[in-house]
Ligand code: IPE
Ligand code: IPE
């Protein structure tokens with residue numbers, strides 16, 4: 001990193017070479033962290049080595065976003081479809097949150113990061129669920145960047161869950177079907193009150209959402225890179241943001 005020349009955003013430092021990154025920073029960045037397996041395979045390593053390398057990039061992404069003054073960061077860590085993978089790979093992935101938050105909790109607290117989780121935690125192994133609950137509890141009073149981990153998350157499952165929730169409210173006489181709107185439906189999604197992502201990044205060259213934030217991403221800017229997640233750096237992030245800054249977001253209007 002170059003010399004520090006000033007304070008921008010929410011009082012964060014941005015180095016001289018990044019001075020164009022001080023305005024129009026996406027409020028919410030969501031990342032589909034893909035390519036761990038291919039990264040490992042290309043090195044003749046087992047896929048789990050890629051997941052380990054990927055975990056270390058989560059730290060880097062959090063730091064880089066926090067330094068730019070990004071308010072919300074959402075990370076796709078495990079989808080509702082990822083249970084289809086071999087059991088040993090699933091087991092390894094389920095152990096990673098425990099290790100990650102054990103080593104990172106001090107820095108997260110120092111940064112004032114609030115950690116949230118979306119996805120069905122009830123299906124997670126006990127040790128993973130305990131990490132989720134403890135991390136949320138330890139960071140819930142923090143007022144800095146909000147980092148959401150999508151763990152056993154699927155956009156379709158989230159929408160169905162919200163419909164059930166709304167139906168329960170109707171049954172209890174607390175709501176009516178006529179009142180159902182985009183706004184009050186959005187309030188029932190697990191991501192609420194986090195705003196919709198401005199920028200969705202997917203690594204590894206795949207160009208699809210794979211069931212990620214299907215309701216919330218309708219007007220997100222999408223950015224794809226061939227970079228595999230374990231090779232992701234702050235330079236990759238800056239490249240994505242610079243591209244985002246050149247886009248014209250119209251939301252269906254004319255300007
Ligand atoms: C992303 O990397 C991590 C998870 C989905 C858990 P992959 O494991 O999907 O890596 P590739 O796509 O097989 O390379
Ligand atoms: C999406 O990646 C899920 C995560 C990054 C956690 P996948 O590797 O599971 O997606 P597909 O199977 O290529 O669509």
Ligand code: MG
Pocket residue numbers: 034035036
């Ligand atoms: Mg993949």
